[in-house]
Structure formats: C-alpha cells, structure tokens
Amino acid sequence: MRKKIVAGNWKMNNDKQETTTLITALKAKGAFNGVEVKIAPTAIHLSQAVTELNDSAIEVIGQNMHQATNGAYTGEVSVGMLQSIGVKSVILGHSERRAYFNETDEALAEKVKTAVAHDMEVIFCFGEELEDRKADNHFAVVENQLRKALFDLDSADWKYIVLAYEPVWAIGTGETASPEQAQEMHAFIRNLVEEGFGAEIAENVAILYGGSVKPANAQEIFSKSDVDGGLIGGAALNADDFFAIVQSI
C-alpha cells in the first residue's frame, strides 16, 4: 500500500511566536488516521518546531537545502545541518525556488543526489506553467523535469522520493487542476516512473498534488486513484483548514 501524505509548506510565513501558535493548534487536532502529516516551517524555526512536535506524529521537514554538504555558500543550509536537528525530509524543486532563485533542473538533480545519498527523503516538486498547458505541452514539460532531475538515480534511491505535481498556474492562484486533470497527469507520471524504474517502484511512489488545495476541493482531488495526498501552501497556515484537508483523504 502506498503512503498517504499531506505536507504543509509554510513558505516565508510565521515568526517565532506564530510558529508556536500554529504548531500548538495543529497538535490539538488529534489523530490523522494513517496519513503522514508534515509541516515545513522556515529554516530558522525548524529546530524549534522539531522540539515542539517531539511528542507528536506531525513531522517537521525542510523547504530547501543546498547540494553541497558544506562550504562557502552564504545563507544556505546543508543536508547535514537539517539532519543534525532531526529533520529527515526536504522539499526540493518548488516552483518558487525555480522561478525566483533560478534553480535549474541540473542543480535540482544535484540536490536530489545529495539528499538521497544522506538518507534524506525528498518531496520533489515539478509542474508546467500556464502557457505550457495552453499549448498542450504539459506532459512534455513534466516528463523533461522528471527525466532531468530524477532519472539518473539508482532504483534503490527511489525509496526516498515523494513526487509532488504542482501546476504552476494553480499555485496560490485559487485555480486548481480539476480532479480529472490531476488524475490524468498523475497516471502519466506513474507510467513514466514505471518505464524508467519498473512496476514496483512506480506502484510504491507517492504522488502528491499541489495547487490551491482547500477543504472544499480536497476530497474530490484525493479520491483519484493516483493522487496520494497533497502539498498545501496557503491552507496550511490555518490549523482548521489544514486538518480538514488531512481528513479528506
């Protein structure tokens, strides 16, 4: 059985006190019925979040990490630094990192390699822009992103990979892919993984959907057979909404 995962990407939101307040509200929510629940506060609050959630099933994950293990990379965070505070999973390839920080497929391939070499789970984000979809080019774009960043991995590395399909036109816009559009793309992605790495890996890899998931639309999206959960932005900043999304699986 594939994992079901709901991960909240807090992005550059919540100061120290707000981080504690949201964590306290999430902890009060109770059981998650077998769903892996993860939150990604900003880097300077990861350590605090790990401590505050040490008696909880909610896992704390990173929003990003550098491909080098150490060195002169001002402002960056390494895989070892994340692990030294108890973080075991990291988001890589988010469209905001690609668009605003020029993260290329090549750099992302290096980041993924560094992460898996250190037993770090990766939630790997990818997805097409609106123009790609309008031009009916979305499958080619997604295939290219996946091939460039993940297809040089060894089969054994795939146990660390979670995929997150996030059409850029649906992130923070209030637009969502329809459940049918999500399922169509997730099935395409699983098929691609099967071609590259075989049926077992394809069957076991969790593929999350991200892009304006809210309590009102989560259930319909999560009901699709190849959608194994969600990567949640805006709605992850509200404990009631995030918990409602978790319960929609």
Ligand code: PEP
């Ligand atoms: C995201 O940034 O990964 C995301 C899915 O954001 P939102 O839910 O706000 O669209």
